[in-house]
Amino acid sequence: MKKFYTLILLLGVVCASNLYAQNMSDMRLNEVLVTNTEGFEDDYGYRSGWIELFNTSYGTVDIAGCYLSTDPNNLTMYMIPKGDVLTKVQPRQHILFWADGIANRGTFHLGFTLDGAKEVIFTAADGRTVIDRVEFPALEPNKSYGRKMDGEGSAAEVGVFYTSYRNSLKDAEAKADKSTKFGWINMDNPTPSTNNATLVGESKSAMMAKNDPYGIFMTVTAMGVTFLVLAILYIVFKQVGKFHIKKKSENATKAVAGIAQSGKADTSGQVSAETYAAISMAIHLFMQDNETHDFEDTVLTINKVSRTYSPWSSKIYTLRETPQLKK
């Protein structure tokens, strides 16, 4: 029993760590700018290189305690401070870190610069698990290196939590243009804290109006899926039913065989009184139409019961005793 509880506890710990890691793993390095001489300014009015992260999920992710670094041998160069509500990145939103080397300017000012750096590494709070990593080419001043689409493209080189995702991206990468890292491009117009590509997308409804103006394809698709869902349920429960009936008959056969073996079977040819009663009741119900209904009329009749006398209605008990002067 002790082992069982230990196992449950271990499972809980593993699940909890996975849950935590999955939140973190939704973050992506999204854009990097090394030399900033005429672009975006920080709150102090200074210009410096920056690193942009993007939350790819549809939930808020707190990156407090995670690390940013430019050195694969020192993943913990800058720890994102804990206790700042601004480290909670909203769904599908960006967050920008200034690589000015002056960490005491605030949460979003890194303790290192990007001068001479060739890569940026984003590491989970354990200081070991790399969540995302990007190597970037030599960049001209005021030009950045970023993902074509926010959060899409190559994932981390190292990362223990989403190997299958990384593999699928690697396959795509292998097929892609080798001159640039898949999904990453040199950007002449940096886009700090905003979308790397502006989507001028139509709503699904507008696209549907264009592609299927009469609703024929929608009808066929949706009805097909509805039939499919219920047909699968039908097939599954038909088999479940068959299995159940088979099992029931097997059990019945076993029971009869058991009775026969134990010699308890009624071999005298006499039928029990209960059986007669059941048959009689069935015939009675069948013969009388009025009795064969399967639901009640649910009419409740309450008759008034008149009582000529009750202590509750007696005036004698409800009146106070006539006060009498005691002499």
Added chain:
Amino acid sequence: MVYEASIFDNLTQFFMFTGFANVTLGHIVMILIGLVFIYLAITKDWEPMLLIPIGFGILIGNIPLFPGLNVGVYEQGSVLNIFYQGVSQGWYPPLIFLGIGAMTDFSALISNPKLMLIGAAAQFGIFGAYTLALALGFSPAEAGAIGIIGGADGPTAIFLSGRLAPDMMGAIAVSAYSYMALVPVIQPPIMRLLTTEKERVIKMKPPRAVSPTEKRLFPIVGFLLTAFIVPSGIPLLGMLFFGNLIKESGVTKRLATTASGPLIDVMSILIGITVGASTQADKFLQWSSVKIFILGAFSFVIATLTGVLFVKFFNLFLKEGNKINPLIGNAGVSAVPDAARVSNNVGLEYDKRNYLLMHAMGPNVAGVIGSAVAAGILLAFLA
């Protein structure tokens, strides 16, 4: 004299705050509609649990207001607005589905699972209305929201229209509930028209006894299968099957009692009153509402028609003795249990010993699953 003038000014000012000073013809029409709903619910017993809250909600929503009092349903932060969040954010309908799941007995469906296909066939009502709504000039999102009326399922209609066409939600909800109340009027003529005398007296095999294990398996397997195929339907399907599991598990009686009793009652009150209150004259009294009512009727007709015709078609492949009475085809629209009652009543007209109620409950509850699946599909394509 000064005091008199001041009192007169105050009274005049107060009058400007009253409903009498702000009333329009639209308000009066809507109030009359609300009163008709209440009348029909009380005297005709048409879906009173829904029409009374909706009817009174219409009265609440159409009291002429002086703007800025922060009491209207559309005024941010007002009490009614807070109630309305359950509709606009779509969390009342899944809770109602939880209660429906806890009340529904799927035995009829489990014992004869082929009846599930009737529940699928009847969803043609949704998509028939969808195509017609497109032809009438509605956008695909609006058409989807209108089409779901054919699912004959109020919470589903509110859930989907709240996402796809929030401005039309009031008209769609009122239309859906009105036609659900009118199921005993709309369906029988179509059923008689499409069936022969011989078909109407088909006797179906009595449903077999379903074991508790099968009943417990159904919500789990049902949810996993449906949700994997249509993940967008999770809020409705998840709650429906969860509600059924707490009923059938046999160990969570208290939860099942709460879900099928007090919880669903509270939700019905809130959803009814807020949907009613959302039908303010300026939003409700439009040509689009008239079109929605026409399309709603059309969707119910199509759903009934396809349900009955599908059974007739299905019978071509079934052996003698296994055939299905086409009078239960109408029950494929959700409208639980009214549609099943209609099957039973029409069946009894032609054979007084042919009770179809239990058989009709199969497609009836399959219709609930089918309409939730259809809503999920529409949501995935159009939201």
